[in-house]
Amino acid sequence: MSKPINSFFTLLILIIFSACSSVQVxxxxxxxxxxxxxxxxxxxxxxxxxxANAVVYFEYDQFKLTAKSIQALKGVSELMKRNSKITxxxxxxxxxxxxxxxxxxxxQRRAESVGNYLVLNGINRNRLIxxxxxxxxxxxxxxxxxxxxxxxxxxxx
Amino acid sequence: MIxxxxxxxxxxxxFCIHAALFLxxxxxxxxxxxxxxxxxxxxxxxxxxxxxxxxVKKQAPIAAKVIATPAEQTPQNIVYSKATVAIQTxxxxxxxxxxxxxxxxxxxxxxxxxEKQEISIYAQKIISTIESAWMKPRNxxxxxxxxxxxxxxxxxxxxxxxxxxxxxxIRFDNSALQAVRRVETFSFFNSIPKNLYEREFQIIAISxxxx
Amino acid sequence: xxxxxxLVALLLVPTLSYGELFLEITxxxxxxxxxxxxxxxxKTKVSKQLNNIMRNDLIRTGEFSILDEELLLPVKIIDDExxxxxxxxxxxxxxxxxxxxxxxxxIDINYEIYDIHKKRKVRSSKVFGIPNQIRQLAHYTSDGIxxxxxxIKGIAATKLLYVNETKDSKLISSxxxxxxxxxxxxxxxxxxxxEPIISPxxxxxxxxxxYVSFETGIAKVFIQEIASGKRxxxxxxDTQISSPxxxxxxxYLSLTLYQDGNAEIYILRLRDRTLTxxxxxxxxxxxxxxxxxxNKILFTSGRSGSPQIYELxxxxxxxxxxxxxxxxxxxxxxxxxxxxxxxxxVHRSDDGLFHIALxxxxxxxxxxLTEAKMDESPSVxxxxxxxxxxxxxxxxxxxAGFSLSGAKFKLPASNGEVREPAWxxxxx
Numbered sequence: 001m002s003k004p005i006n007s008f009f010t011l012l013i014l015i016i017f018s019a020c021s022s023v024q025v026x027x028x029x030x031x032x033x034x035x036x037x038x039x040x041x042x043x044x045x046x047x048x049x050x051x052a053n054a055v056v057y058f059e060y061d062q063f064k065l066t067a068k069s070i071q072a073l074k075g076v077s078e079l080m081k082r083n084s085k086i087t088x089x090x091x092x093x094x095x096x097x098x099x100x101x102x103x104x105x106x107x108q109r110r111a112e113s114v115g116n117y118l119v120l121n122g123i124n125r126n127r128l129i130x131x132x133x134x135x136x137x138x139x140x141x142x143x144x145x146x147x148x149x150x151x152x153x154x155x156x157x
Numbered sequence: 158m159i160x161x162x163x164x165x166x167x168x169x170x171x172f173c174i175h176a177a178l179f180l181x182x183x184x185x186x187x188x189x190x191x192x193x194x195x196x197x198x199x200x201x202x203x204x205x206x207x208x209x210x211x212x213v214k215k216q217a218p219i220a221a222k223v224i225a226t227p228a229e230q231t232p233q234n235i236v237y238s239k240a241t242v243a244i245q246t247x248x249x250x251x252x253x254x255x256x257x258x259x260x261x262x263x264x265x266x267x268x269x270x271x272e273k274q275e276i277s278i279y280a281q282k283i284i285s286t287i288e289s290a291w292m293k294p295r296n297x298x299x300x301x302x303x304x305x306x307x308x309x310x311x312x313x314x315x316x317x318x319x320x321x322x323x324x325x326x327i328r329f330d331n332s333a334l335q336a337v338r339r340v341e342t343f344s345f346f347n348s349i350p351k352n353l354y355e356r357e358f359q360i361i362a363i364s365x366x367x368x
Numbered sequence: 369x370x371x372x373x374x375l376v377a378l379l380l381v382p383t384l385s386y387g388e389l390f391l392e393i394t395x396x397x398x399x400x401x402x403x404x405x406x407x408x409x410x411k412t413k414v415s416k417q418l419n420n421i422m423r424n425d426l427i428r429t430g431e432f433s434i435l436d437e438e439l440l441l442p443v444k445i446i447d448d449e450x451x452x453x454x455x456x457x458x459x460x461x462x463x464x465x466x467x468x469x470x471x472x473x474x475i476d477i478n479y480e481i482y483d484i485h486k487k488r489k490v491r492s493s494k495v496f497g498i499p500n501q502i503r504q505l506a507h508y509t510s511d512g513i514x515x516x517x518x519x520i521k522g523i524a525a526t527k528l529l530y531v532n533e534t535k536d537s538k539l540i541s542s543x544x545x546x547x548x549x550x551x552x553x554x555x556x557x558x559x560x561x562x563e564p565i566i567s568p569x570x571x572x573x574x575x576x577x578x579y580v581s582f583e584t585g586i587a588k589v590f591i592q593e594i595a596s597g598k599r600x601x602x603x604x605x606d607t608q609i610s611s612p613x614x615x616x617x618x619x620y621l622s623l624t625l626y627q628d629g630n631a632e633i634y635i636l637r638l639r640d641r642t643l644t645x646x647x648x649x650x651x652x653x654x655x656x657x658x659x660x661x662x663n664k665i666l667f668t669s670g671r672s673g674s675p676q677i678y679e680l681x682x683x684x685x686x687x688x689x690x691x692x693x694x695x696x697x698x699x700x701x702x703x704x705x706x707x708x709x710x711x712x713x714v715h716r717s718d719d720g721l722f723h724i725a726l727x728x729x730x731x732x733x734x735x736x737l738t739e740a741k742m743d744e745s746p747s748v749x750x751x752x753x754x755x756x757x758x759x760x761x762x763x764x765x766x767x768a769g770f771s772l773s774g775a776k777f778k779l780p781a782s783n784g785e786v787r788e789p790a791w792x793x794x795x796x
Contacts, residue, residue: 023489024516030497030504031796035547036597040561040583061674061698097722099701099714099744100566100788101611101624102668102675104587105631105652108608112629130629131586131608136564143742143763292399296735296772298709298728326709327520328431328753328773332399338461338485 054156056114057149060095063109065117073114076156077121090114091155092132093139095148104134107154114154275350276357282345283361291336293367294328301326302366303333309361311354313346321362333365400433401517402459406440407466407479415468418477418506424551425510425524429753430775432514435460452487460484464513475499477509481516491516503554508796523749526550527792528756529558529568529577530767534784545579546786547594550749552767552779558592559599568790569612577790578602578612578621589623602636603643613657622646622656622665633667633680646680647689657703666692666711668700677702677713693727695734701745706752714744724757726772737770747791758787 054076056069065073080086092111094103111130119125140147301324308317318337323330349358405423408415426432435458443465444451455463466479474496481491495508504525511522532544545559545568559565563582570577571591578591587610592599602621603609611624621636625643631654633646647653651670658665665680669689677693677700693699698716705712708729715725715734724738724746738757746757756769759778765785770776779786 024491024493026491026493026512028493028495028508028512028796030495030501030508032501033504034595035556035558036593036595037557038559038592038597038599040559040563040581042562042583097742098675098698098716099655099668101655102652102670102700104566104610105624105626105654108626108629108631109652115629132626133564133582134566134587136566136582143760294399294772295774296726296737298731300730327518331518335399335401335461341485 056154056156058110058152058154060097060148060152061106063106063113065113069114070117073117074121077118077123080118080123080127087127087129089157090128090130091157092130093137093151093153093155094135095151096135096138096143097148098135100134100136104132104136107132107134110152110154114156272353275353279345279349279358283343283358283363286340286343287336287363290339291365292332294326294332297326297329299367301329302364303330304362304364305333305337306360306362307337309343309346309358311346311349311351311359313343315341315343324365329365333363336365337363400431401461402433402435403462403464403513403517404435404440404455404458404460405464405466406443407464408468408477414470414475414502417502418468418509421503421506421551421553422510422513425507425522426514428551428769428771428775428777429514429522430771430773431518431753450482450489452482452484455482455484462517466509473498475502475505477505479509479512481513503549507549511796520753521751521794523751523754523791523794524550525796526750526794527574528552528767529570529579529788529790529792530786531565531568531788532781532784532786533765545577547577550791558594558597566788567611568788569614570790570792571614572616572618572793574792574795578614580610580612589621591621602638603641611654611656615658616660616662622658624654624656633665646687655701659704660706660708664704666702666704668702674698675700677711693734694732698722699725703746703748705748706750709752712746712748712755714746724755738768740768743768745788747789749791750794754791756789756791758789 054072056072057066058064058069059066076088080088090111092107092109092114094106094110096103098106108130111132115125115128115130118128135151138147138151139153140150142148302322303320303324304322306317306319306321307315309315315337318334320330320334324333346354346358403426405419407419407422423434426434439458441454441458443463444454450463461484463482463484464479465482466477469476469478475498476494476496478492478494480489480493482488483490491512493509493512495505495512497505497508507524510524514520514522514524528548528550530546530548532546533541534544535541541562541564543561543563543565544557545561545565546555547558548555558577559579559581561581561583565582566580566587568577568579575595576591576593578589580587581590582588584606586606586608589602589609589612590599591602591612602612602623608626609623611622613622614620615622615635619638621638623634623636623643624631625634626632630650631652632648633653633656635644635646636642637644646656646665647667647669649671652675653667653669653671655668656665657667663681663683665682667678667680667689668675669678670676671678671689672691674697676691678689679692680687680689692711693702693713693715696715696717698714700714702711702713704710710726710728710731712724712726714722715736716722717736721741722743723736723740724743725734725736727734737755738759740759740761742760744758746755748755753773754769754771756767756779758765759768760766761780764780765787766781767779767786767789768777769779
């Protein structure tokens with residue numbers, strides 16, 4: 001490329017580009033946002049505690065039944081065999097550590113462990129309902145080992 | 158020919174586009190050099206101070222690549238390390254080609270050695286100036302590389318900085334551009350001999366490569 | 369040599385009433401863009417409010433340092449050209465000037481951005497709205513400034529969802545699903561309930577939310593329209609469902625069902641409510657989230673013996689879950705960064721503490737990004753530069769956030785506890 005041609009083209013381009021502004025120009029309207037609130041009154045009725053003291057505890061991260069738990073559950077299954085009308089709700093819980101959804105699933109596994117044990121012991125499956133509250137309904141409010149161990153539980157009602 | 162506004166507009170627009178295209182392609186040539194290296198796509202920039210292997214009398218290549226300086230400890234105990242900045246001049250190939258012709262002459266060899274040393278010294282200065290202005294962003298992936306092309310006046314003032322290879326991470330690219338903006342002027346350019354500046358330091362490419 | 373920012377912890381004092389999160393910026397970051405903002409002269413309440421909101425929006429990104437108001441110079445204009453040298457001397461990278469035009473029922477913000485190094489104007493913009501949209505006007509302006517300078521889309525105009533729990537004198541809890549601006553201000557209640565609410569999730573268009581509510585006695589997923597409050601359960605069967613996550617095209621919801629007693633991932637097609645099962649094995653599979661292109665799902669699975677992150681490619685005929693977390697014994701609640709270059713998740717380190725971590729796809733190690741003891745529920749901002757999550761401090765749950773560039777901030781609740789944040793998509 002020889003010099004004169006270079007400078008001619010440069011000049012031409014500069015003229016063109018000076019007309020095209022390089023400032024970014026924008027215009028925006030703020031979007032409208034309406035929000036409606038809803039209030040819920042709970043429709044759930046507390047289940048009567050048929051078996052007042054039937055709580056079974058678990059190790060951290062575990063859903064296996066401990067020997068102690070099995071003892072407690074033996075009593076439950078006997079009670080249920082004696083009275084064939086009883087249906088129970090088995091509610092699983094977890095301590096607050098870890099993620100909420102995983103704890104919800106863990107609570108459910110714990111409830112299932114209890115339910116499975118009872119079924120294996122001859123109780124009809126449609127006499128029990130299993131559910132989980134994960135870490136949402138702690139019994140004990142602290143953030144320490146004692147509180148946590150109390151919260152890793154299944155309640156039978 | 159019917160005078161038609163739309164027609165004129167269209168042809169002006171078309172001219173603008175062609176002109177822009179031309180300027181883009183034109184901009185990748187350095188008009189003052191005989192070399193034929195055309196940057197048509199992002200460069201894989203590497204160090205090119207090595208002389209061709211036929212020449213056994215040459216000394217070890219003058220390195221213009223800087224090893225990363227050790228990481229600094231900030232009071233908050235967060236460590237970040239400075240970048241490795243590599244530099245390449247556009248004239249490498251031309252220099253090597255022309256220097257092959259002079260290989261047989263001892264005198265020329267010494268001259269070239271001296272010049273290579275000079276280039277290396279200034280390259281080092283450029284690297285350290287930019288390095289001290291560059292703050293690598295945190296929490297970015299390793300192995301990021303961004304390359305910039307700088308146009309520099311003989312006074313050392315950086316008049317153009319262009320991202321020619323994006324790292325793929327906008328914050329990393331931004332940090333490289335920001336470093337160059339902060340530097341603004343290489344104060345030592347005044348001491349670069351004029352023809353050396355014109356051949357080697359008018360347009361340079363810089364690679365930000367911390368790993 | 370490295371410059372410490374002269375950033376002081378800024379407390380955004382809201383001028384609004386009940387129920388507003390306070391924003392505390394507790395840490396800045398290195399090498400921010402230095403910006404001088406001369407906005408909205410006049411000391412009216414409105415201009416002060418706008419100024420405050422914008423400064424905080426930009427500082428919170430961790431990428432900006434805003435010049436103190438006392439150091440601002442008058443803008444000098446000679447021959448129609450801004451005099452740049454003064455700002456250069458102050459070390460500024462950019463100057464932003466702006467005006468408010470207050471008409472009958474509208475407010476216009478006109479702002480201009482000058483590049484001090486290049487010595488020219490680079491942007492001239494207008495944002496307009498109505499008087500009760502002051503906060504959004506400020507956020508739109510901050511985003512415009514952020515985008516112009518960094519080239520990255522701003523998140524000041526995005527929204528947050530989170531759950532608030534308060535206890536009365538008898539220690540009985542009540543729960544609210546809240547919606548707020550990205551800085552925690554302008555709180556609105558979406559749902560008020562006496563039973564727990566968890567796992568809020570945004571629809572990609574920002575018009576609906578999905579969440580888990582225990583109002584019927586068990587975990588069930590509801591979808592609610594933000595503007596109207598209309599809500600419905602996603603599946604009419606009386607079965608436990610949780611962990612909703614919207615697909616990027618808004619047509620599907622991935623869910624966790626417990627139908628055979630075990631948590632498994634399903635995908636619900638919203639159009640006809642058909643359910644497709646995605647996992648089928650003995651361990652827990654939950655916490656699904658979608659890739660930005662909608663072709664993959666991340667989820668947490670206990671199948672290896674402890675919770676780990678897995679990935680499912682939905683385009684394959686028989687998708688097989690691929691494990692992608694290998695460090696540590698607990699990795700959960702993962703979500704993709706918006707360009708899919710990595711994932712953010714909860715990681716339990718060897719000392720048993722839970723933190724938020726980042727893993728880039730092409731690296732084989734993780735980066736732990738937070739320091740408290742029980743960090744949880746991370747949610748990534750749509751530009752991939754910030755993360756909000758839940759922390760517990762002195763037995764109180766609150767929200768905290770950080771930018772990848774190193775800035776940190778906290779949003780303590782004004783009332784009770786807050787947790788489970790979810791960051792919306794871009795809304796402008």
